[in-house]
């Protein structure tokens with residue numbers, strides 16, 4: 001009876017040892033595979049800004065649309081009106097500004113104006129792309 005128990009225990013512990021070493025080697029293999037390494041070092045989050053892909057695609061094939069530039073850069077301030085930014089298609093906000101003349105408004109957008117950053121943070125935007133974004137922001141006024 002005692003021998004039988006010992007035998008049972010021995011085979012049980014052998015089984016466990018085999019299981020553990022198998023598990024461990026599988027884990028090591030998994031850890032060292034290229035996929036596993038790539039997965040471990042990949043960025044935790046990917047950020048997609050609204051309109052980003054549209055902007056990038058357009059950049060390869062000509063000027064970005066006003067909508068694409070607005071969606072990627074201007075929306076951060078001009079959708080909610082933070083820091084007094086004139087809100088998109090809000091006539092009350094835009095009329096006094098447009099009254100200065102588009103030339104002045106465009107110049108302010110390109111060079112920056114108080115809390116309005118130069119080119120609205122779109123540093124690689126052409127003047128035309130900034131103008132298109134302004135047109136998009138004021139289209140429904």
Ligand code: HEC
Nearest residue numbers: 073074077083084085097105108109114115116119120133
């Ligand atoms: C970081 C916030 C911010 C971003 C991003 C931003 N703006 Fe502005 N913008 C402002 C603020 C604030 C004002 C109001 C400035 C003032 O009148 O003192 C403003 C004003 C303007 C004006 C009016 C200028 C005038 O003469 O009255 C235009 C045009 C404009 N922004 C265009 C843009 C465009 C185009 C983009 C995107 C390419 C953009 N803005 C991105 C904050 C921003």
